[in-house]
Structures are given as structure tokens and as C-alpha cells.
Amino acid sequence: MKRQARRHSAERRSSGRPKTLSRDAIVDAACAIGLERLEMACVAERLNTGVATLYGYVKGREHLLQLVADRLAMKALAVEAGTDWRVVLRQHAEMCYSTFRSDPALICNLIEGRGDDEEIVYGRKLVALLEAGGLKRPLAVAAYIEANQVIIGAAVMLARRHVLARHSLDEEGNPVPLPSILGDYRPALERIVKSVAEHGASSAALD
Missing domain, CATH: 1.10.10 (Arc Repressor Mutant, subunit A)
Known part of the structure; x- marks a missing residue:
């Protein structure tokens, strides 16, 4: 019983x-x-x-954050081989930026080198997709690196927006609106896309 x-x-x-x-x-x-x-x-x-x-x-919340970020990154790569490289690069940028924006702690994880192995795997797959989408390898690598620098920089500035706002005052101490571009990666990304496309066209003409 x-x-x-x-x-x-x-x-x-x-x-x-x-x-x-x-x-x-x-x-x-x-x-x-x-x-x-x-x-x-x-x-x-x-x-x-x-x-x-x-x-x-x-191991804890930060570890779980990194695992989720890695999962989201891999989902961003779920595009068909041969998809135009511009689409791939923009999708990568949107995913990374939204991830950093959701939790700025991931920027610290990146700086401290957490998840380096996963980042390397992701980077190689993304470069391969950019190649399959029409870029030669040197340009694909350059586009990936330049885009990352813009995305991370914009995410950092967005995270600091409230700090900058406290110091953006006129002579009378009134708040001065911050530029709308602050924390926006898209204008710089489109300049990268245009530059890479022009370099690609130049290289093709020389072949």
C-alpha cells in the first residue's frame, strides 16, 4: 500500500x-x-x-543567449544556393542587427570571443552563399567583413543612444534631437553593396 x-x-x-x-x-x-x-x-x-x-x-543566461543567437544565425542561412548575393548580405545584416538590438549583451559576448567556433562556421557558410550568389571569393570575404563592421558599429551606437541623448543639449540646456541615422546600418550597407557590385562588374569586364 x-x-x-x-x-x-x-x-x-x-x-x-x-x-x-x-x-x-x-x-x-x-x-x-x-x-x-x-x-x-x-x-x-x-x-x-x-x-x-x-x-x-x-551554463546560464549568457550562454543561452549565445545559443539562441547561433540558432537564429543558421536560420538566416536557410536560403537556396544561387540566391543573389545582395539578398543574402541584406538578410545577414538584418538578422545580426535585430539580434544585437534585442540584447546588447551579445555585443559583449562577441568582444570577449564567446561562440568563436560557431561564428567561424557561420562566416564560412555565408561567404559560400555570397560566392554562389555571384561574387568572387575575395569580394565575398570583403563584403562580409565590411558589412559586419557597419552592423556592429550601428548596434553599439544604438545601445549608447540614451547616453548620447543626455549630452546632446544646446546652450540653454534644451535637448537637441539626435540624427535619425544614429544606429541605422542600412545607408552604409547599401553603399557597401553598391561598391561591391561596381568592383564585381569591373572584375568581370577584365576577365
Whole structure:
């Protein structure tokens, strides 16, 4: 009788919990929640498990943030080989910028070199897509690097916007509107696209 009671008690405790938990399942839940609202407690609640259980699969919130960013990056590469390189580059830029904007802590992760292995894999795949989309390898690499510099720079400036706003005052101490371009990567990206296209056309003419 006691054994049966213990079994029923155990069944009640486990009721509703996922039969199996994995890092992929945790990342899936985190992606569904979104970077802006991502907290370990929210993920645990969505998976109907305890926060402590999650630490058996991820090191913490920053690690989970990086895993989600890597997942989103790989989804951005889900385009057909041969897609025009401009489309690929713009899609890459939009994904990266929105990711950094959702959680600026990812910029710190980038500076500290977290997720370097995943970044290298992603970079190689993106360059291959740019090549398949019509760019020669040197131009594909250059476009990838230049775009990243613009995207990261814009994300940093956007994160600092509130700081800059405090110092943007006129002689009478009234706020001066910040330029609308502050934190916007798109104008610079389009200049890169135009420059790369012109270089590509010049190279093709010489072949």
C-alpha cells in the first residue's frame, strides 16, 4: 500500500513535465520566448521544469543567449544556393542587427570571443552563399567583413543612444534631437553593396 502511494506521488510530481529534456529543446523554448524577454525562469516555466535543471544543459543566461543567437544565425542561412548575393548580405545584416538590438549583451559576448567556433562556421557558410550568389571569393570575404563592421558599429551606437541623448543639449540646456541615422546600418550597407557590385562588374569586364 505504501509502495503504491509512493508511486502515485512520484507520478503527480512528474505530471506535465517533458519526458526528455535536451539543449535543443531548451534553445527551442528560448527562441519561442524571444531574446528581449529571455530569462532562465521563463524558459523553465515554458518547459515545465525547474531553473536548476536547465543548468545541466546550459551554463546560464549568457550562454543561452549565445545559443539562441547561433540558432537564429543558421536560420538566416536557410536560403537556396544561387540566391543573389545582395539578398543574402541584406538578410545577414538584418538578422545580426535585430539580434544585437534585442540584447546588447551579445555585443559583449562577441568582444570577449564567446561562440568563436560557431561564428567561424557561420562566416564560412555565408561567404559560400555570397560566392554562389555571384561574387568572387575575395569580394565575398570583403563584403562580409565590411558589412559586419557597419552592423556592429550601428548596434553599439544604438545601445549608447540614451547616453548620447543626455549630452546632446544646446546652450540653454534644451535637448537637441539626435540624427535619425544614429544606429541605422542600412545607408552604409547599401553603399557597401553598391561598391561591391561596381568592383564585381569591373572584375568581370577584365576577365
